Amino acid sequence: MEPTYVDFSRSPAGxxxxxxxxxxGSAGAGRLELDNGGTLRMVFTVPEGERHDQATLTVTGLASRLGRSPGHAPMYVTLNDSPVIDRWTIPGGGDLPTPCAFAVPGDLLRPGANELTITSAADARTRLWLYRVTLDPVWERGRTERVLAAREATEPVLRYETRRGGAGADGWRAGPTVWVYVDRGEERLPAQLSWQDARGQDWSVTFEAGVNAFYGHCRMRGARPCEFRGTLTGRWSADASPGPAPARYATWEGWGGGWHRSNGIALLVGDGVRPLRRVAWRDTFGNNGTIGFDPDGGFIGTYQRVGEGPIGYRGERLLKG
Known part of the structure; x- marks a missing residue:
């Protein structure tokens, strides 16, 4: 079975x-919103002669909040008219998209066309928001997520229009255009990012699923911290970006008592104009790094791959590119 998914976190949906x-229901703003009784129908194909012991269905979504109370949007899932999930409520209260994995009996899959339905209960009091639905053979768990991550990484240069203000401030005002590009050659987009520019201004943001928006906080020089929001207005491949040129570095990783040459890194963070003092990030796989820049343009810091301990990380600015 080919990678099987619908991804509403991108526009148009993939x-x-x-x-x-x-x-x-209606799709937009990086998600599908189902009303009470609303249904998503997915028709997919299983090749003739292919059999599966089991499949793993992963639904990433939330039940939108009811004021300050948790959302109420139980969902039903069927495959070829056979029940898989009965009145399941996505946990989390409606604050953030949550991935939920379910076992699908292999005998419900049939050669040829199959229909998967996800339905919001008729008595739902809030909307069911769906960001991504994937279906994988049980022995190839996570395959579709890896495929999607690789495809997303083909356009890793992101541009955001921003606003700052919110609670404790005098309303919202336009913020700077923010560029985001952190490329270690690992085909992963950022999940969290923070940086400080040469003027001492601090920024820290967390990205929504699909990187269509971010939310965080910032502190201007001499001012109190305030909320900071960004909306994606463009994304490009590295060789087609109209934005400022990224800074590129030769890099070394420190472990085992020595430094070892690594793949290098390309960075474009912030407005692309002011030099940076520091950058820290966590990618969608859980890898994370933090680096501080020296006056000569190099950096020193640490890097940590998911499931491993931290290692040293340093870089030297390349004069070209």
């Missing part, structure tokens, strides 16, 4: 091995 029909 699909793999799936034809999609929406009833009583």
């Amino acid at each position: 699909t793999g091995n799936a034809a999609v029909k929406i009833e009583r």
Whole structure:
């Protein structure tokens, strides 16, 4: 079975091995919003002669909040009219998208066309927001997520229009255009990012699923910290970006008592104009790094791959590129 998914976190929604029909719902703003009784139908194909012991269905979504109370949007899932999930409520209260994995019996899959439906309960009091739905053979768990991550990384240069202000400030005002590009050659987009520029201004943000927006806080020089929001207004491949040129570095990783040459890194963070004092990030896989820049343009810091201990990390600015 080919990678099977629908990804509403991108606009327009991305699909793999799936034809999609929406009833009583609307797609936009990086998600599908289903009304009570609304349904997402996915028709996908299992090749003739292919058999599966089990499949793993992963639904990333939330039940939108009811004021200050948790959302109420139980969902039902069927495959070829057979029940898989009955009145499941996505946990989390409606604050953040949450991935939920479910086992699908292999005998519900049939050669040829199959139909998966996700339905919000008729008595739902809030909307069911769906960001991504994937289906993988049980022995290839996570395959579709890896495929999606690789495809997303083909356009890793991100541009955001921003606002700052919110609570404790005199309303919202336009902020700077922010560029985001952190490339260690690992085909991962950022999940969190913070930086300080040469004027001492601090910024820290967390990205929504699909990097369509971010939310965080900032501190201007001599001012109190305030909220900071960004909306994605463009994304490009590294060789097609119209933005400022990224800084590129030769890099070394420190472990085992010595320094070892690594793949290098390209960085474009912030407005692309002011030099940076420091950058820290965590990618969508959980890898994280933090670096501080010296006056000569190099940096020193640490890096940590998910499931491993921290290692040293240093870089020297390349004069070209």
